[in-house]
Amino acid sequence: MSVQEVLPLGGVVTGQSGQFRADHVLVAEMVKPGSKVLDVGCGEGDLLQLLETRGIDGRGIELSREGVNRCVAKGLAVVQGDADTDLVNYPDDAFDYVILSQTLQATRQPKVVLENLLRIGRRAIVSFPNFGFWKMRLQLLVGGHMPRTENLPASWYDTANIHFCTIKDFVELCDAIDVKMERAEALDLYGRPLRLRMPWWVWNLFGEQGVFLLTRGGRK
Amino acid sequence: MVGVKSIPSPAISADERSHEVDHPSSEVTHFGNEQPLRLDCGVDLSPFQIAYKTYGVLNAARSNAVLICHALTGDQHVANVHPVTAKPGWWETLVGPGRPLDPQHYFIICSNVIGGCMGSTGPASINPATGKVWGLDFPVITIPDMVRAQAMLIDRLGIDTLFAVVGGSMGGMQVLQWTAAYPSRVFSALAIACSTRHSAQNIAFHELGRQAVMADPDWHSGGYADHGLHPHRGLAVARMAAHITYLSDAALHRKFGRRMQDRELPTFSFDADFQVESYLRYQGSSFVERFDANSYLYLTRAMDYFDIAGDHGGVLAKAFAGIETRFCVVSFTSDWLFPTSESRALVHALNASSARVSFAEIETDRGHDAFLLDVPEFFDISRAFLQSAGKARGLTSKDD
Numbered sequence: 001m002s003v004q005e006v007l008p009l010g011g012v013v014t015g016q017s018g019q020f021r022a023d024h025v026l027v028a029e030m031v032k033p034g035s036k037v038l039d040v041g042c043g044e045g046d047l048l049q050l051l052e053t054r055g056i057d058g059r060g061i062e063l064s065r066e067g068v069n070r071c072v073a074k075g076l077a078v079v080q081g082d083a084d085t086d087l088v089n090y091p092d093d094a095f096d097y098v099i100l101s102q103t104l105q106a107t108r109q110p111k112v113v114l115e116n117l118l119r120i121g122r123r124a125i126v127s128f129p130n131f132g133f134w135k136m137r138l139q140l141l142v143g144g145h146m147p148r149t150e151n152l153p154a155s156w157y158d159t160a161n162i163h164f165c166t167i168k169d170f171v172e173l174c175d176a177i178d179v180k181m182e183r184a185e186a187l188d189l190y191g192r193p194l195r196l197r198m199p200w201w202v203w204n205l206f207g208e209q210g211v212f213l214l215t216r217g218g219r220k
Numbered sequence: 221m222v223g224v225k226s227i228p229s230p231a232i233s234a235d236e237r238s239h240e241v242d243h244p245s246s247e248v249t250h251f252g253n254e255q256p257l258r259l260d261c262g263v264d265l266s267p268f269q270i271a272y273k274t275y276g277v278l279n280a281a282r283s284n285a286v287l288i289c290h291a292l293t294g295d296q297h298v299a300n301v302h303p304v305t306a307k308p309g310w311w312e313t314l315v316g317p318g319r320p321l322d323p324q325h326y327f328i329i330c331s332n333v334i335g336g337c338m339g340s341t342g343p344a345s346i347n348p349a350t351g352k353v354w355g356l357d358f359p360v361i362t363i364p365d366m367v368r369a370q371a372m373l374i375d376r377l378g379i380d381t382l383f384a385v386v387g388g389s390m391g392g393m394q395v396l397q398w399t400a401a402y403p404s405r406v407f408s409a410l411a412i413a414c415s416t417r418h419s420a421q422n423i424a425f426h427e428l429g430r431q432a433v434m435a436d437p438d439w440h441s442g443g444y445a446d447h448g449l450h451p452h453r454g455l456a457v458a459r460m461a462a463h464i465t466y467l468s469d470a471a472l473h474r475k476f477g478r479r480m481q482d483r484e485l486p487t488f489s490f491d492a493d494f495q496v497e498s499y500l501r502y503q504g505s506s507f508v509e510r511f512d513a514n515s516y517l518y519l520t521r522a523m524d525y526f527d528i529a530g531d532h533g534g535v536l537a538k539a540f541a542g543i544e545t546r547f548c549v550v551s552f553t554s555d556w557l558f559p560t561s562e563s564r565a566l567v568h569a570l571n572a573s574s575a576r577v578s579f580a581e582i583e584t585d586r587g588h589d590a591f592l593l594d595v596p597e598f599f600d601i602s603r604a605f606l607q608s609a610g611k612a613r614g615l616t617s618k619d620d
Binding site: 081 | 546548567572576578579580581582583605607608
């Protein structure tokens with residue numbers, strides 16, 4: 001899934017090697033240097049390029065042929081594939097981190113995908129647009145129609161995002177499938193982290209998107 | 221009387237052809253009785269020779285060597301004028317100054333496969349034991365045999381690790397065999413329009429071609445050389461059938477449609493009224509000028525037998541377990557001979573082995589042959605893959 005198709009994000013910051021999206025910089029900060037990473041739904045490889053500048057061995061899966069070919073033409077190790085169907089081909093513990101950036105809401109089976117992420121990777125980093133964001137709530141409450149925002153402009157009938165959730169929903173899913181949150185961040189409309197430590201309900205209202213560093217729980 | 225114009229006889233005599241078989245105009249290296257080639261069929265082939273071409277210079281670290289593996293009817297003349305046909309090299313789109321494989325940066329090697337007919341030992345060569353052409357006495361060879369012979373050549377050239385092994389179609393099969401058999405000797409692998417096993421449909425097409433050769437009375441059960449003959453009609457039919465599989469319905473339609481050849485109306489005969497017929501006949505007749513019929517039988521057989529998973533207990537991923545080679549797999553949307561599904565199966569196996577792999581499917585209507593044609597997206601991907609691998613290998617390139 002091309003990120004650009006799903007979610008045209010603003011919030012570009014200047015990195016050492018050029019312009020990188022703020023949410024990508026945040027994700028990259030969560031990855032330890034020297035580790036092995038799989039980026040599921042890597043779009044045109046911007047995050048993988050950022051990771052590469054930090055000495056991280058990155059691989060990617062991308063649904064769109066154009067995206068894949070652009071990645072490969074950048075010298076990135078990317079294959080054409082679908083998060084819903086192709087993750088099963090990867091062995092357990094193959095990666096230190098598996099990243100799912102702005103793609104969870106576009107998968108057919110988010111729960112299965114999430115389980116696969118934490119089977120293939122020792123850790124997972126998941127980011128998604130928060131449907132509990134106040135602008136979304138307001139549009140549904142006052143406007144009475146499915147929300148559309150600057151970052152999610154598609155109408156309900158032509159959006160690729162078929163499984164929207166709120167930050168609260170996601171936290172509950174993680175708990176249900178025994179996934180532990182090592183770190184959680186909420187980002188504002190411009191992709192900047194809400195730096196203040198606040199209760200979940202505040203993030204769920206004011207976070208435009210959530211970014212989570214996940215690891216396997218210990219209940220089993 | 222219905223007019224019939226059969227396929228013309230080749231313009232090149234059998235003598236001219238046999239000269240390249242035993243005395244190639246390219247470099248050639250001989251392996252004596254002390255260095256036999258261990259074949260999968262159980263035979264030790266010796267003595268034998270490998271004909272090859274090189275382009276560029278091997279660097280001091282011996283780290284910039286690239287092996288190109290040719291396809292079924294290719295040969296070592298990748299990027300130079302062909303000694304028999306006088307045509308340009310078969311992969312000058314990819315290999316040459318300013319191309320993704322630039323001899324200025326890489327030491328490029330391409331050898332004629334064992335079983336071929338352009339200077340490496342094959343069924344058209346002289347059997348030293350009898351002083352006569354091998355013919356069907358030549359042992360059946362496999363893709364792993366071809367690769368084993370190439371490894372002996374690489375040893376002799378003083379190269380331990382190849383920077384890249386590159387090939388399409390049967391050449392791609394050799395690339396994959398290289399990575400399965402000698403993973404530590406292959407730094408990067410570019411496998412194009414190929415598969416880890418030959419499909420039933422492809423075996424069927426090969427059988428059709430072989431039967432066409434064998435049905436030619438000039439074949440003489442493979443002993444045509446003793447009669448001073450060559451089954452050029454059968455071989456041309458085999459080539460015509462195969463050539464259709466290298467194209468696509470869309471490409472044939474675009475190129476020829478139902479257009480007539482030098483005429484307005486049908487002649488009500490079996491003459492080549494349609495351009496597509498004339499084209500195929502030309503493909504058939506020009507092919508037999510440069511290729512030996514028995515060699516065609518042996519090489520198609522080698523492809524049929526190819527099945528990497530079969531050699532690893534039926535589990536493809538086992539063939540690549542723990543491999544550190546960097547892979548780039550490329551397929552073409554309209555290739556129905558080696559469709560994308562075959563490449564995808566390979567990629568899944570490589571993923572299961574945690575191999576570093578890039579996989580791109582390129583949109584084109586030009587069928588299997590696309591890998592030999594001018595397809596810019598394919599070159600961009602090949603160039604980027606090789607440059608990225610070159611950086612990891614510590615090769616410096618002017619293009620960087």
